[in-house]
Amino acid sequence: MDIQYYNKFMELLKNEDKDGAVLFAHQLLEGNILSIESLYLDLLAPSLIHFTCNVEDEDICIWKEHLRTSIVRTILEMSYLYVLKRLETVKKNHIKVVFLTPAFEFHEIGAIMNTHFFLLEGFEASYIGANTPKADILQAIRAYRPDFVALSVTNPYNIVITKQTTDEIKRFFPNVGIILGGQAFKEAHNLENLQYDHILHSLEDLKAFGKKVSK
Secondary structure: OOHHHHHHHHHHHHOOOHHHHHHHHHHHHHOOOOOHHHHHHHHHHHHHHOOOOOOOOHHHHHHHHHHHHHHHHHHHHHHHHHHHHHHOOOOOOOOEEEEEEEOOOOOOHHHHHHHHHHHHOOOEEEEEEEEEOHHHHHHHHHHHOOOEEEEEOOOHHHHHHHHHHHHHHHHHOOOOEEEEEOHHHHOHHHHOOOOOOEEOOOHHHHHHHHHHHOO
8 A cells, every 4th residue: 555545644633634534535445546454454443553642631642542533433434335335246154243342342443343344254244332241242142143252352451351251151152153353462461361262363364264164
């Protein structure tokens, strides 16, 4: 990807120009300049991962981070129209996956992006929501009867609740596979003592996973 698109997008975010950022992303997709995958991985994800704040007031920095996240979420919602267009040509594998973040985990952008990626790889993927209590997760599994539950965790402080959640899933639904992903698992030690079946760090991991389970 040409760095000019990234720099342009970051400048719009720096100026907190929501309308400009959304329109710019729309132009990139509508003109087939970037694919959905490139937009998400090369522009949206880095804009959040590498967010910095030059303001000394911590409360203002938190507000600015939330505003940026809101802009990115709006772009994801707009992009879903292009996901739907792509789905017309995607071969379905009829494997059902529900995405969520566990209790106290409010960072949901990664879960939403990956829901879209899974759809584009042929899965029946649904995003349930952020900050999902254990009881609600178990109810969702009963209701949706998924083949896999995917948990996205950004904050390492939420590893404990993630362990409690995965333990409960395996206790009541031992045949449901657990997929883990998110920035918290970039450190391998955070996976210790967790019950899970697959860890996905990248789009390449997802594609390999799709080939494996679709056989």
